[in-house]
Amino acid sequence: MMLKNKVLKFFNDFNIYIVNSTWGLTERVFSLGVSFLITILVARYLGPAQFGLFSYATALFALFSILGGVGVGVLVERDLSKHPNFKQEIMGTSFRLMGFGFLLGLILLWGFLLLSENIQSEVFWLLLILSISYFFYPFYIINHWFASRLEFKYPSLALMISIFISSIIKIALVIGGAHLILFAYANVIQVILTAIILIFFYKYKSKLNLFAWRFSYTRAKELLSQSWMIYLGSFFAVIYLRVDQVMLKWLVGVEEVGIYVVAATLSQALYFLPSAIVNSFFPKLIKLKENNPTHFNKRLQQIFDLLFVMAFGVAIVTTLVAEPLITMLFGQVYQDAGHILTIHIWVALFIFMNALFAKWIVIENVLIFFMLMHAVGALFNVALNYWLIPHYGAVGAAYATLLSYATSSYLLLLLYSKTRPIFWMMTKSIFSPIRYSIYILREKL
Numbered sequence: 536m537m538l539k540n541k542v543l544k545f546f547n548d549f550n551i552y553i554v555n556s557t558w559g560l561t562e563r564v565f566s567l568g569v570s571f572l573i574t575i576l577v578a579r580y581l582g583p584a585q586f587g588l589f590s591y592a593t594a595l596f597a598l599f600s601i602l603g604g605v606g607v608g609v610l611v612e613r614d615l616s617k618h619p620n621f622k623q624e625i626m627g628t629s630f631r632l633m634g635f636g637f638l639l640g641l642i643l644l645w646g647f648l649l650l651s652e653n654i655q656s657e658v659f660w661l662l663l664i665l666s667i668s669y670f671f672y673p674f675y676i677i678n679h680w681f682a683s684r685l686e687f688k689y690p691s692l693a694l695m696i697s698i699f700i701s702s703i704i705k706i707a708l709v710i711g712g713a714h715l716i717l718f719a720y721a722n723v724i725q726v727i728l729t730a731i732i733l734i735f736f737y738k739y740k741s742k743l744n745l746f747a748w749r750f751s752y753t754r755a756k757e758l759l760s761q762s763w764m765i766y767l768g769s770f771f772a773v774i775y776l777r778v779d780q781v782m783l784k785w786l787v788g789v790e791e792v793g794i795y796v797v798a799a800t801l802s803q804a805l806y807f808l809p810s811a812i813v814n815s816f817f818p819k820l821i822k823l824k825e826n827n828p829t830h831f832n833k834r835l836q837q838i839f840d841l842l843f844v845m846a847f848g849v850a851i852v853t854t855l856v857a858e859p860l861i862t863m864l865f866g867q868v869y870q871d872a873g874h875i876l877t878i879h880i881w882v883a884l885f886i887f888m889n890a891l892f893a894k895w896i897v898i899e900n901v902l903i904f905f906m907l908m909h910a911v912g913a914l915f916n917v918a919l920n921y922w923l924i925p926h927y928g929a930v931g932a933a934y935a936t937l938l939s940y941a942t943s944s945y946l947l948l949l950l951y952s953k954t955r956p957i958f959w960m961m962t963k964s965i966f967s968p969i970r971y972s973i974y975i976l977r978e979k980l
Contacts, residue, residue, distance in 0.1 A: 562691035563807045566698055573702045574800050577718065578793070579866050580709045587784070587793030589715060592661035593722070594780035594792075596668075599644040601773045603637035603672055607762045611676065614758075615683035626680060627748030628755050633673040641669045657715060664719040667727075674730040677737045689740065693732035701725035764902045771909035775916055775939070779932040782920045787928050795929035797865050798875035801857075802882065805849060809842050809890035817894050824898050836960050838891050840971075843964040846887035853880040871929070878933040885944040888961050892944065901953055912943030 578586045611629045615622055644666055652659040678690045704721045734745065783792045816838060823831035853860075857880070858873030865872065896905050916939035923931030948958035963970075 560811055562687075562695055563811070565695050567804065567807060569698055569702050571800065571804055573705050574797075575864050576709055577705060578797055578869065581715060581718075581793075583790045583793035583868055585715050585789075585793075587789035587791065587796070588657060589661065589718060590780055590796040591784040591789055591792050592658055592665065592719070594777040595647075595658075596644070596662055596665045597773060597777045598781065599640045599647070600637070600669070600672070601770050602640035602643070603633055603669065607632060607758050610758055610762055610765075611679040612683045615680060621754075622680070623743070623747050624749055624751045624754055626676065628751050629676050629679075629758065630673050630748055631750050632755055632758065633676055637669040637672050641666055644669075660716055661719045664716065664723060667723045671726050671730040674733055677733040680737065680741070686740070689736040690733065693729050693736060696732055697725045697728035700728055764906045768902070768906040768909045771906070771913040774913040775909060778913070778917055779920055779936060782917070782924055783929060783932055786921075786924045791929045794869055794872045795875060795932055797861065797869050798872040798879050798929070798933065801853070801861070801864075801872075801876055802879040806883070806886055808845065809887040812842065813838070813890045813894055820894065821898060832956075832960075835891070835895065835957075836963065839888055839960050839964040840967040842887040842891060843884065843961075843967055844971075846883040847968060850880045850883055853877070875929050875933045878930065878937060882937050882940050884965075885940040888964065889940075889944040892948075892957060892961075895957060899953070904951060904954060908943050908947060911947055912939050915939040915942050 577589075581589065607629045611625060614625050618625070644662060648659055648662055652662075681687065681690050701721050701724055704724060705718060708717050708721065738744070780792050780796060783795055816834070820831065820834065823834060854877045857876040858870065861873040861876060862870050893905070896902065916935055919935035919938055920932055923935050925931075927934070945958070945961055948954040948961070
């Protein structure tokens with residue numbers, strides 16, 4: 536009976552966290568699953584050249600979107616939790632900061648289009664249509680209001696509903712034989728729907744009006760003074776993620792972009808797994824760090840081992856089935872993506888372990904390294920792409936991604952005394968398949 540009471544107490548205490556984690560995981564699985572299926576459908580319909588053109592436009596759009604984030608999201612959640620009486624000021628200030636950032640991104644994007652693209656080109660019109668989204672992205676700050684209240688259900692529902700409707704539109708466009716340009720409208724509709732649903736849920740739950748939000752110069756200064764490292768880290772992270780597609784188009788052509796994106800889409804399909812695992816351990820790790828540093832390090836090593844073994848298993852299986860899998864899902868015209876995938880999938884070794892390292896950075900309060908890591912990765916990635924793409928095309932871009940992640944997310948840790956212990960933990964994890972095999976053999980003997 537005592538055990539039963541303890542179990543019930545545990546679930547009562549952690550029920551809100553379990554429910555919120557379930558909503559977050561459900562949204563990620565749904566979003567990734569539906570987006571993956573729609574990517575297959577659209578890629579098969581458009582073909583490598585047109586799909587590559589669309590992917591190039593969305594990558595360039597994402598690069599100019601960097602200016603809108605201004606790095607205030609996590610800080611807004613913190614301030615809303617600490618100072619709920621100032622929610623109108625916090626929301627209004629952060630909304631206007633994001634609005635200014637996206638307006639600046641919009642101006643720079645339009646300037647780039649006028650200087651580099653012909654007004655008759657498809658890229659010009661794709662980016663012009665996609666840029667409509669910039670007017671609605673600032674409303675995404677409402678996500679952080681819900682996060683501060685541990686109410687992840689509402690932003691998850693908003694995103695799932697908008698993705699579902701946008702996906703239905705894209706299916707209809709494929710069935711109707713629509714022109715490439717119309718697919719950009721489907722992306723914009725998803726952003727607008729998400730913003731509208733978020734506003735509806737916010738008014739429903741808060742009983743407050745968005746017009747009551749107010750701007751505070753003092754709070755804006757405070758937010759920006761604290762967010763610049765997070766912002767720069769995110770800035771370099773987006774460059775890291777998208778620059779290969781842009782450089783492929785500039786240095787080789789749009790068809791290579793289409794083939795590369797197909798391989799990258801499959802490679803990144805399971806990247807949500809390490810985040811889900813690490814997020815479930817994060818609160819416990821914070822407590823262990825405070826109360827039992829030795830056990831904290833032991834637990835870190837065990838999680839690094841788990842993440843590496845998972846990534847290694849995913850990489851091995853994917854390497855073995857890459858080429859027939861690509862042909863089966865995307866068609867014969869994308870068969871060259873199979874070889875690219877056999878290279879790109881090995882990035883998972885570092886992505887999976889980096890999910891835990893990112894949390895360690897927060898626990899140890901070394902955000903400067905977060906910025907440095909992504910800066911080195913982005914610059915190294917650009918340099919490698921510039922060198923490898925002209926000779927090897929999309930295969931070169933895959934090698935550039937693998938080498939830059941290995942450098943910034945692993946080798947760089949050796950150079951800084953604070954992160955050096957994590958480097959040795961990761962190194963130990965790299966040998967974990969051998970370590971555990973020897974352990975099992977010893978147990979049997």
